[in-house]
Amino acid sequence: MVGSQTRAWHFPAVVAFTFACAWFVFAVGERPPGVTYFDVAVHEAGHVAFAPLGTFVMLLMGNVTQVGFPLLLAAFQLMRRRDLVTGATLLAWAGEACGDSANYIADAVRSRYLLLGGSEGDWARLFGPQHLDRLDLAIPVSNAVRITAVGLMLTAIAVAVYGFVMYVAQRPAAIDDSWANRSGRVSAEPSRTGSYRVPWQSEPPVGIRPRRSASAS
Numbered sequence: 001m002v003g004s005q006t007r008a009w010h011f012p013a014v015v016a017f018t019f020a021c022a023w024f025v026f027a028v029g030e031r032p033p034g035v036t037y038f039d040v041a042v043h044e045a046g047h048v049a050f051a052p053l054g055t056f057v058m059l060l061m062g063n064v065t066q067v068g069f070p071l072l073l074a075a076f077q078l079m080r081r082r083d084l085v086t087g088a089t090l091l092a093w094a095g096e097a098c099g100d101s102a103n104y105i106a107d108a109v110r111s112r113y114l115l116l117g118g119s120e121g122d123w124a125r126l127f128g129p130q131h132l133d134r135l136d137l138a139i140p141v142s143n144a145v146r147i148t149a150v151g152l153m154l155t156a157i158a159v160a161v162y163g164f165v166m167y168v169a170q171r172p173a174a175i176d177d178s179w180a181n182r183s184g185r186v187s188a189e190p191s192r193t194g195s196y197r198v199p200w201q202s203e204p205p206v207g208i209r210p211r212r213s214a215s216a217s
Helices: 010-028 035-053 055-079 084-106 122-127 135-183
Strands: none
Touching: 010 084, 010 135, 035 055, 035 084, 055 084, 055 122, 084 122, 084 135, 122 135
C-alpha cells in the first residue's frame, strides 16, 4: 500500500493540503487557488452531461458531479491501486468540493455569489418557485453537506496518518534488505526457476549439461 516512489514528506503534505482546503472553504468562504479551475470544470461538465435529463436534474448534478468525481477517483486509488497518498489527496479534494457546495447551497437565500454569465444560482433556482419553492430548506441542506465535507476531510487526514505509520513501519525491512544486498548475503527470494539466488543475480547460473553415457548412444 506504500509504493516504492512514496516518500515520508508526501503524507504531511497531504495533511497540509487538507487543512488549506478546509481553511479556504470554511473560514474564507472561497475555493483554494488552483483548485478553483478543477472545481469549475467538473461542475460545468456535470451540467452538460445531465442536461438531456431536464432542467432540475441538470441543476442538481453540477454540484453532485463536482463532489462525486474526485470521490470516485479516491475510491479507485484506495481500493484498486492501494495508493494511500493519491487516495487521501483525492478525498481532501472531494471534501473541499463538498464544502464549496455547502456554501453554494446556503447562498440560495441571498444570491451573493457572482456566477458565470450573471445568471441566477443553481440552488436558488432549485429551491425557488421554479422548482421546489422551498427556500427554507437551503440552510438545513447546506449544514448537512458541510458536515459531510468535514467527514471527508477527516477521512483524508486519517488515511494520510495511516499511510505515514505504514511507511515508518516498513522502513526497517527496507534497510535490512539494502544491507543484505550490499553485504552479498544470499537472498531468500526464489527466482523464476524455483531455486534461490544471490541478490546480484537475475537468474541462477546455468548448470553444465551432463555428458551422455556411452550406453545412451
